[in-house]
Amino acid sequence: MNLNVPFALVGYIEPWWMVIIKSVVFAFIGLQLVPVVLMMERKILGRFQNRYGPNRVGLYGVMTPIADIIKLLSKEPFRPKTAIGWLFELAPILSITAAFGALALVPYGPVVDIFGTATGLYGIDVSIGPLYVFAFGAISFYSVMLGGWASGSKYSFLGSMRAAAQLISYEVPQGMALIGVVITAQTLSLTGIVEAQQGMWYIVPQFFGFVVFMVASFAETNRPPFDLMEADAELTGGYNTEFGGSKFTLYFFAEYLNMIVVSGIATALFLGGWLLPFGIHPPNWVAPFIVIAKMLAFVTFFIWIRATLPRLRYDQLMSLGWKVLLPLATLNALITAIIVVA
Amino acid sequence: MTFLFFFIFAGFALAGAAGVVVLRNPFYCVLSLVVHLISLALLFLLLEAQFVAVAQIVVYAGAVMVLYVFVVAYVGGGDKPDQLWSASPRQKALAIGFGSLIFIELAIAILGTALSSLGTEGATLSATYGTPAEIGQLLLTDYLLAFELASMLLLVAAIGAVALAGRRGGIAEDEGNLSPRHGVVHTPSPAATGSMAEGVSGYGVTTPLPDPQLEGRELQQPARTAAEDDR
Numbered sequence: 001m002n003l004n005v006p007f008a009l010v011g012y013i014e015p016w017w018m019v020i021i022k023s024v025v026f027a028f029i030g031l032q033l034v035p036v037v038l039m040m041e042r043k044i045l046g047r048f049q050n051r052y053g054p055n056r057v058g059l060y061g062v063m064t065p066i067a068d069i070i071k072l073l074s075k076e077p078f079r080p081k082t083a084i085g086w087l088f089e090l091a092p093i094l095s096i097t098a099a100f101g102a103l104a105l106v107p108y109g110p111v112v113d114i115f116g117t118a119t120g121l122y123g124i125d126v127s128i129g130p131l132y133v134f135a136f137g138a139i140s141f142y143s144v145m146l147g148g149w150a151s152g153s154k155y156s157f158l159g160s161m162r163a164a165a166q167l168i169s170y171e172v173p174q175g176m177a178l179i180g181v182v183i184t185a186q187t188l189s190l191t192g193i194v195e196a197q198q199g200m201w202y203i204v205p206q207f208f209g210f211v212v213f214m215v216a217s218f219a220e221t222n223r224p225p226f227d228l229m230e231a232d233a234e235l236t237g238g239y240n241t242e243f244g245g246s247k248f249t250l251y252f253f254a255e256y257l258n259m260i261v262v263s264g265i266a267t268a269l270f271l272g273g274w275l276l277p278f279g280i281h282p283p284n285w286v287a288p289f290i291v292i293a294k295m296l297a298f299v300t301f302f303i304w305i306r307a308t309l310p311r312l313r314y315d316q317l318m319s320l321g322w323k324v325l326l327p328l329a330t331l332n333a334l335i336t337a338i339i340v341v342a
Numbered sequence: 343m344t345f346l347f348f349f350i351f352a353g354f355a356l357a358g359a360a361g362v363v364v365l366r367n368p369f370y371c372v373l374s375l376v377v378h379l380i381s382l383a384l385l386f387l388l389l390e391a392q393f394v395a396v397a398q399i400v401v402y403a404g405a406v407m408v409l410y411v412f413v414v415a416y417v418g419g420g421d422k423p424d425q426l427w428s429a430s431p432r433q434k435a436l437a438i439g440f441g442s443l444i445f446i447e448l449a450i451a452i453l454g455t456a457l458s459s460l461g462t463e464g465a466t467l468s469a470t471y472g473t474p475a476e477i478g479q480l481l482l483t484d485y486l487l488a489f490e491l492a493s494m495l496l497l498v499a500a501i502g503a504v505a506l507a508g509r510r511g512g513i514a515e516d517e518g519n520l521s522p523r524h525g526v527v528h529t530p531s532p533a534a535t536g537s538m539a540e541g542v543s544g545y546g547v548t549t550p551l552p553d554p555q556l557e558g559r560e561l562q563q564p565a566r567t568a569a570e571d572d573r
Contacts, residue, residue: 128393145415161415164408168405171404
């Protein structure tokens with residue numbers, strides 16, 4: 001029984017009620033991962049800097065993110081006099097919407113049997129694959145841009161302008177880096193790409209693609225060393241300077257969700273998704289845990305880089321994107337195409 | 343359900359298109375153009391053209407409009423657009439002529455084929471319709487010539503952009519702070535060489551170049567000496 005959606009075919013194999021349950025569950029997983037990542041970041045950064053990290057709230061400080069969220073949500077909603085009302089309200093909502101939309105693509109497992117119903121352990125499996133994520137990336141750009149512009153503050157505006165230039169520069173090499181994977185797997189569907197990695201994870205044959213994709217992803221998610229739009233020493237805080245309370249929470253969550261989404265996509269594209277190496281075939285119910293473990297490994301890598309590398313200068317960022325990453329990604333796509341065809 | 347979505351998105355598309363023309367603030371004009379483009383993408387989705395829909399969002403909303411937003415947010419953004427020029431009678435006549443031509447063309451299309459197909463079910467689609475694989479197949483077989491010509495056009499545009507940017511050859515020693523917009527801040531960009539602010543304000547094209555001897559001299563003097571000290 002297929003779900004009769006009026007939109008383009010997205011390959012639902014479940015009945016409609018399962019699709020609804022699935023969306024709620026995956027949204028929940030995403031939301032639950034955010035505090036985990038938040039806590040990981042603080043603890044790991046603390047260890048990198050030779051200190052304990054937060055350890056006051058709860059056992060070993062595990063309740064710190066909860067305290068954080070309660071603090072943020074109970075703050076007074078404040079709006080600068082120069083802000084443009086409805087855009088100021090809309091921008092954070094756009095940001096979290098785009099993040100959740102992209103989250104739907106992360107595949108957690110193959111099609112399994114739940115209570116006698118065949119269910120794919122993924123939000124959606126579209127034939128356009130990673131392009132779907134890029135579409136939401138375009139929308140999240142507007143949330144940053146509108147947030148900075150509608151704040152009516154120079155610093156926010158400068159931050160969002162930097163973001164604009166950075167996002168359009170790094171979208172190109174990020175997309176080009178994926179072409180190698182797509183050519184090798186001969187499909188755009190993420191579950192198809194994972195299944196095609198049975199023999200070998202694509203991190204091995206597509207190593208250059210992987211490196212370019214990761215560097216571009218750091219820039220796309222505005223993580224250090226590419227967090228120029230939030231460079232606090234120059235811009236006080238970037239596009240979200242004027243946002244407080246629950247609006248800031250939305251931006252904050254969206255930023256971490258974007259990091260989780262990129263980790264999930266990278267897991268599916270390069271680390272074989274729910275597959276394990278050395279011919280180990282665990283039962284299907286283990287698959288989501290494997291994916292989440294790999295995603296958290298990526299997140300740890302993000303944090304590691306943040307603790308290690310200093311921030312780039314703005315012109316370095318631009319020339320890295322256009323003069324190094326883009327030619328590398330193009331060359332990678334070209335060579336892959338020649339090898340696959342020959 | 344499809345009908346409901348169609349009318350919602352069509353409404354947004356029309357409202358966005360109207361907003362581009364009607365709104366006075368250029369930033370809002372650009373935003374409503376974005377709304378229009380995204381609604382069009384959703385209409386493409388209803389037609390099962392997923393690849394076209396995503397390409398629409400990534401290329402138009404994600405790249406082209408980003409540039410528009412960029413420029414307008416930097417140099418535009420006032421409540422009233424600058425009255426840089428007013429259309430001459432000849433331009434008005436041309437505009438009316440082209441407008442009515444498009445109207446006639448659309449009327450022919452609607453009255454000729456679109457109306458008669460209203461009551462029908464529409465074409466039957468294969469399961470792979472609108473997927474990237476099918477589009478790629480068509481582009482590299484049936485429409486190869488058009489595809490290659492379009493890529494050549496883009497290549498020419500890219501080379502042209504590089505050549506234009508290269509011809510300026512940087513900033514010469516004696517070219518100082520001539521641009522009247524920048525005031526005391528020393529920005530080493532000679533006037534009328536195609537900076538973004540000039541492009542939007544029409545500076546150097548519709549307004550005569552200022553005489554650097556007369557205009558803004560007091561303002562620029564300290565900045566220029568400071569820059570010379572640095573050298």
